[in-house]
Amino acid sequence: xxxxxxxxxxxxxxxxxxxxxxxxxxxxxxxxxxxxxxxxxxxxxxxxxxxxxxxxxxxxxxxxxxxxxxxxxxxxxxxxxxxxxxxxxxxxxxxxxxxxxxxxxxxxxxxxxxxxxxxxxxxxxxxxxxxxxxxxxxxxxxxxxxxxxxxxxxxxxxxxxxxxxxxxxxxxxxxxxxxxxxxxxxxxxxxxxxxxxxxxxxxxxxxxxxxxxxxxxxxxxxxxxxxxxxxxxxxxxxxxxxxxxxxxxxxxxxxxxxxxxxxxxxxxxxxxxxxxxxxxxxxxxxxxxxxxxxxxxxxxxxxxxxxxxx
Amino acid sequence: xxxxxxxxxxxxxxxxxxxxxxxxxxxxxxxxxxxxxxxxxxxxxxxxxxxxxxxxxxxxxxxxxxxxxxxxxxxxxxxxxxxxxxxxxxxxxxxxxxxxxxxxxxxxxxxxxxxxxxxxxxxxxxxxxxxxxxxxxxxxxxxxxxxxxxxxxxxxxxxxxxxxxxxxxxxxxxxxxxxxxxxxxxxxxxxxxxxxxxxxxxxxxxxxxxxxxxxxxxxxxxxxxxxxxxxxxxxxxxxxxxxxxxxxxxxxxxxxxxxxxxxxxxxxxxxxxxxxxxxxxxxxxxxxxxxxxxxxxxxxxxxxxxxxxxxxxxxxxxxxxxxxxxxxxxxxxxxxxxxxxxxxxxxxxxxxxxxxxxxxxxxxxxxxxxxxxxxxxxxxxxxxxxxxxxxxxxxxxxxxxxxxxxxxxxxxxxxxxxxxxxxxxxxxxxxxxxxxxxxxxxxxxxxxxxxxx
Numbered sequence: 001x002x003x004x005x006x007x008x009x010x011x012x013x014x015x016x017x018x019x020x021x022x023x024x025x026x027x028x029x030x031x032x033x034x035x036x037x038x039x040x041x042x043x044x045x046x047x048x049x050x051x052x053x054x055x056x057x058x059x060x061x062x063x064x065x066x067x068x069x070x071x072x073x074x075x076x077x078x079x080x081x082x083x084x085x086x087x088x089x090x091x092x093x094x095x096x097x098x099x100x101x102x103x104x105x106x107x108x109x110x111x112x113x114x115x116x117x118x119x120x121x122x123x124x125x126x127x128x129x130x131x132x133x134x135x136x137x138x139x140x141x142x143x144x145x146x147x148x149x150x151x152x153x154x155x156x157x158x159x160x161x162x163x164x165x166x167x168x169x170x171x172x173x174x175x176x177x178x179x180x181x182x183x184x185x186x187x188x189x190x191x192x193x194x195x196x197x198x199x200x201x202x203x204x205x206x207x208x209x210x211x212x213x214x215x216x217x218x219x220x221x222x223x224x225x226x227x228x229x230x231x232x233x234x235x236x237x238x239x240x241x242x243x244x245x246x247x248x249x250x251x252x253x254x255x256x257x258x259x260x261x262x263x264x265x266x267x268x269x270x271x272x273x274x275x276x277x278x279x280x281x282x283x284x285x286x287x288x289x290x291x292x293x294x295x296x297x298x299x300x301x302x303x304x305x306x307x308x309x310x
Numbered sequence: 311x312x313x314x315x316x317x318x319x320x321x322x323x324x325x326x327x328x329x330x331x332x333x334x335x336x337x338x339x340x341x342x343x344x345x346x347x348x349x350x351x352x353x354x355x356x357x358x359x360x361x362x363x364x365x366x367x368x369x370x371x372x373x374x375x376x377x378x379x380x381x382x383x384x385x386x387x388x389x390x391x392x393x394x395x396x397x398x399x400x401x402x403x404x405x406x407x408x409x410x411x412x413x414x415x416x417x418x419x420x421x422x423x424x425x426x427x428x429x430x431x432x433x434x435x436x437x438x439x440x441x442x443x444x445x446x447x448x449x450x451x452x453x454x455x456x457x458x459x460x461x462x463x464x465x466x467x468x469x470x471x472x473x474x475x476x477x478x479x480x481x482x483x484x485x486x487x488x489x490x491x492x493x494x495x496x497x498x499x500x501x502x503x504x505x506x507x508x509x510x511x512x513x514x515x516x517x518x519x520x521x522x523x524x525x526x527x528x529x530x531x532x533x534x535x536x537x538x539x540x541x542x543x544x545x546x547x548x549x550x551x552x553x554x555x556x557x558x559x560x561x562x563x564x565x566x567x568x569x570x571x572x573x574x575x576x577x578x579x580x581x582x583x584x585x586x587x588x589x590x591x592x593x594x595x596x597x598x599x600x601x602x603x604x605x606x607x608x609x610x611x612x613x614x615x616x617x618x619x620x621x622x623x624x625x626x627x628x629x630x631x632x633x634x635x636x637x638x639x640x641x642x643x644x645x646x647x648x649x650x651x652x653x654x655x656x657x658x659x660x661x662x663x664x665x666x667x668x669x670x671x672x673x674x675x676x677x678x679x680x681x682x683x684x685x686x687x688x689x690x691x692x693x694x695x696x697x698x699x700x701x702x703x704x705x706x707x708x709x710x711x712x713x714x715x716x717x718x719x720x721x722x723x724x725x726x727x728x729x730x731x732x733x734x735x736x737x738x739x740x741x742x743x744x745x746x747x748x749x750x751x752x753x754x755x756x757x758x759x760x761x762x763x
Contacts, residue, residue, distance in 0.1 A: 060401075061401045061405040062422045063425075158527075163592070250733055253741070255734070270398070275727070
């Protein structure tokens with residue numbers, strides 16, 4: 001009796017059969033996708049459309065919205081306020097991102113060495129990140145207070161940390177870094193733990209020192225983590241609001257901390273301004289900026305990141 | 311023959327499950343599924359009242375207990391929202407349809423609510439009660455003959471609270487403090503600044519009128535000058551003979567009188583150092599009150615709205631004297647607070663009955679009897695005086711100042727936007743970084759642009 005040789009490749013279904021099967025499975029696929037699609041439409045697409053419509057209206061929440069065409073766009077894009085807020089935001093991002101990423105990486109490397117007390121510090125670093133940002137802002141406002149503030153009492157000075165145009169932005173950036181660095185550290189720790197031990201052993205056998213191992217093995221393999229941390233960090237920094245609003249509710253001295261997210265809130269709701277149309281324009285501009293920045297980051301990292309740890 | 315193995319997840323079971331889940335979710339969300347709260351009675355209607363004052367809220371609860379005892383078909387709940395967020399949240403809630411049935415408003419923010427038909431008119435149902443409300447409050451909230459709120463609180467005028475021990479230490483008597491005059495630019499005839507300098511002491515114990523005084527190293531301040539609209543700068547502007555807004559609501563504070571008043575205040579803070587640096591006070595409206603209660607400020611200028619806070623919080627002997635006189639005498643801002651009916655309230659009859667109760671002497675008396683605030687219902691005011699005389703405090707100065715010439719309280723449909731526009735310039739001016747003339751000119755221009763929309 002002849003036993004047929006097993007086929008090396010599975011039988012390829014005919015195109016007609018595939019189409020019929022796809023047709024038959026489509027309802028199931030739609031049912032499975034429906035909750036996610038409903039969420040995307042209700043909480044992402046629809047709000048964007050509503051904000052786009054609002055940007056063409058004048059609305060103070062009390063009177064019905066009035067269609068004003070591109071007036072809000074012209075106002076926002078020609079007045080200096082928006083440009084100033086974008087500039088302050090870029091400065092804020094430039095202060096926050098390199099520092100929190102570098103510090104997070106450094107702390108992750110130190111914690112991954114298993115030194116005594118590492119477990120304790122892992123928890124301590126994450127505490128600011130899980131605390132309510134507005135509550136932290138209130139605490140930091142007291143720390144920075146020129147009279148009776150903890151920082152000035154400690155330093156024996158009377159520095160106006162939050163009312164000096166030169167110091168206000170670095171001060172709020174420092175609070176932001178302090179609150180976010182634990183989150184960054186967590187991701188780098190996970191990334192370091194995922195690096196296969198045999199790679200590090202091979203490097204050691206080849207005579208690589210600690211610095212070479214870090215620079216040539218660990219850092220390249222942390223590429224996906226770095227990419228993730230940078231993308232989410234940049235987005236979060238562009239949208240930073242809570243701490244900044246709690247520390248400097250009016251945009252800071254001479255607008256020094258008037259970041260775009262706080263400006264959107266102040267124009268929409270702050271102190272009864274209720275200029276929803278203007279705020280909507282700025283929100284859409286911020287959205288566009290974030291899309292562009294994220295795409296650029298993705299392109300930059302696409303050729304530099306490896307996901308293959310084998 | 312082997313029976314066919316059933317597919318673990320068929321389309322029918324999946325679709326059925328989804329529908330079942332949807333139905334279950336819908337049932338869970340339906341009103342019928344909501345559990346009735348303990349104590350709810352099927353026949354009882356609930357009216358909600360929103361306000362910003364914690365002390366008055368406690369008095370309201372006493373008042374509403376009496377109301378519900380007399381009107382068992384209506385329960386009244388209060389909602390307390392801090393003043394800092396009050397108007398932002400109220401506006402958003404009115405738009406979303408979540409606003410309370412009744413809510414407090416003041417003269418600064420009521421106009422857009424009237425213009426957009428969001429309030430119940432206080433009409434014929436209240437005619438019998440109206441003579442019992444203080445006339446300035448009725449006038450403040452009447453537009454074209456229609457009244458838009460039931461008067462609840464009246465601030466009277468502004469006065470100065472003082473710390474007796476700090477006065478004694480400086481050799482200043484209350485009688486001396488009660489008879490002070492400020493003169494633009496200081497100098498001859500100005501008795502206010504020299505007294506405040508005597509009351510100000512640096513951390514080494516050197517007084518501000520002595521050589522070697524170090525204003526950078528404060529111990530106690532003499533006076534509470536700050537960017538406080540009602541408590542401080544409106545009164546200086548008024549007593550200089552100036553106005554903040556004209557009859558049409560346009561801002562007119564950039565005037566010779568305005569420069570005199572604000573220049574004097576800025577000098578108190580930045581030149582003479584008798585008041586806290588504006589870095590402490592620009593964004594913290596409670597700083598001067600808190601420092602006064604901690605014995606760090608000798609004289610705290612404020613209204614009757616802080617009387618209970620001072621009485622409850624001060625662990626030192628204190629008293630009240632009139633504000634200093636300016637070139638035009640003692641001129642103070644007088645403000646009143648009303649409770650308004652939400653035009654969108656579902657149960658207009660119940661809302662009207664609660665409004666009538668709050669406008670009655672019986673309903674308003676608990677406010678006065680608790681000492682929380684001076685009721686704007688005339689027959690409820692004696693309870694306030696009785697409470698404070700029982701505490702050995704004479705609050706009649708506030709009422710007396712309220713009868714003096716006054717400066718109009720801020721108003722306008724886009725008042726909030728105007729405030730947002732002028733505040734950054736005032737911040738810089740009070741910090742001493744922007745000259746008064748420039749700051750007032752820029753602030754006025756920004757405020758007028760904002761109020762005109």
